Amino acid sequence: MSFLTLSHIKKAFGPVQVVHDFNMSIEKGEFVSFLGPSGCGKTTILRMIAGFETPSDGSIVINGKDQTSLKPNQRNIGMVFQAYALFPNMNVFDNVAFGLKVAGKPKAEIKARVEEMLKLIHLEHLADRYPYQMSGGQQQRVALARALAPAPQVLLLDEPLSALDAKIRVSLREEIRQIQRQLGITTVFVTHDQEEALSISDRIVVMNAGKADQIGTPSEIYSKPTTRFVANFVGTLNVVEAQVREPASGVVSIADHVLVLPKPLDGKKAGDKVSLAFRPEAASLAPTSSSGTLKGTVISSHFLGSVVRTKVDVQGSTIAFDAFNDPNNPPPISGQPVAIQLNPEGLMLLAE
Known part of the structure; x- marks a missing residue:
């Protein structure tokens, strides 16, 4: 049985239909990437899963519970953004602890969980630093730890690596995948970078003009494209x-x-x-x-x-x-x- 189900999802902004009748089932612990050019609807779908946008039609079900009408803070979802979005007035420890404090967790539990997350991202030695004192890659690791600290049922990543230089991007995407496998968390990753999607995904959704042109494993997407768009967009052809x-x-x-x-x-x-x-x-x-x-x-x-x-x-x-x-x-x-x-x-x- 699927863990995250998107059924007949549609989204329109005024007269513009951004997502057309999108359907997909994602298994628990699966890493799924949404790949496509700008304006294809991939980020809109991610935002609907998070609750930042409401579908014009269709339903979103996570672990058997309909989430469609729930607010973002009611969905138990972790999200990492492209621009880090760390609190500049908080050090690393307090940034990671933020969601746990909002949830009213005991101090001892917060301390133990934050230390566990910082160890997971190999930044336990930087707990007292502030975002401005850190590199882009380090800040994005902290953003990942903050998203994971409350133990979300789904992790959403909105082009988290696009602001980083090439070498850091490669090492961090491998680290994200390793952490995802270690935790077994269901993950949806949005990117326009085909190499990223091909290298770390269990399955890829190639989006084109608000529709899924093809859904398949990286090998299927690359070696057996079913449409001319997929064949041209993924790899050299x-x-x-x-x-x-x-x-x-x-x-x-x-x-x-x-x-x-x-x-x-x-x-x-x-x-x-x-x-x-x-x-x-x-x-x-x-x-x-x-x-x-x-x-x-x-x-x-x-x-x-x-x-x-x-x-x-x-x-x-x-x-x-x-x-x-x-x-x-x-x-x-x-x-x-x-x-x-x-x-x-x-x-x-x-x-x-």
């Missing part, structure tokens, strides 16, 4: 036009390159045009003398550390492919003729 040769056998041709797709092309006939998509890792360099390869000219090569991404012009279409960095084998240079081999298992047929 190459799209090429192909011609159907033998639909029952899944045989298509891209220029002079003949491919057999993993599945038959139902509903297609010989001569039809189809759009094929593939990730950069589904293509590789081949000897220029190889038959059945795509011939092209190198546009550019970009050194990305462990990976080199090369872009190639193939009859007017730009194709990007990745190769592991090999110090003894320099990447191709601009203007160099190359041949590209495609892995049929990595090809996706895009719906028109």
Whole structure:
């Protein structure tokens, strides 16, 4: 049985429909990320779960109890914001203790719980510091501890890492995931950063114009996108036009390159045009003398550390492919003729 259920959620601000009939069930202890561009409705859904916004229609149920009409302070939910939102006049101890004091907990219980939370985020040595004396990453850890201190039934994270620099962002997202697993708390995370969502989520909701285009595991979202939007938004995607040769056998041709797709092309006939998509890792360099390869000219090569991404012009279409960095084998240079081999298992047929 699901722990957090969103049923037929809708939200309109005046004439503008921001969320359209959203449905989802989240299991207890699951880490779910809402991923999408600005204005897609992901933060609005988070705010409705928190109680800061009221759905125009639909219901929100947590642990079997309808929360839809409850105020934020009646929902037992912890929330971490992008801008930390720490109290500047309180030190770290008092910031973390705030929710417990409001709840009227005994002093001894508050002290023990705050010490437990500070140990969890590895900042017990900074209990007496004030927010202005701390780095952004440290402040966000304190905000996380403050949200967790009252033992909420659900933790909500609204783009908590976007204000931090890249290295801190990576380490803190891993720390958040580790703490979430340790506590087993049901967590909803909102982000526009696909790498964040892919790296730490149990499931991802890809939002587009107020709707969930796809809900799935990170592997499903990346490797088996069900819509053109998801395929383009998550990761780098190459799209090429192909011609159907033998639909029952899944045989298509891209220029002079003949491919057999993993599945038959139902509903297609010989001569039809189809759009094929593939990730950069589904293509590789081949000897220029190889038959059945795509011939092209190198546009550019970009050194990305462990990976080199090369872009190639193939009859007017730009194709990007990745190769592991090999110090003894320099990447191709601009203007160099190359041949590209495609892995049929990595090809996706895009719906028109």
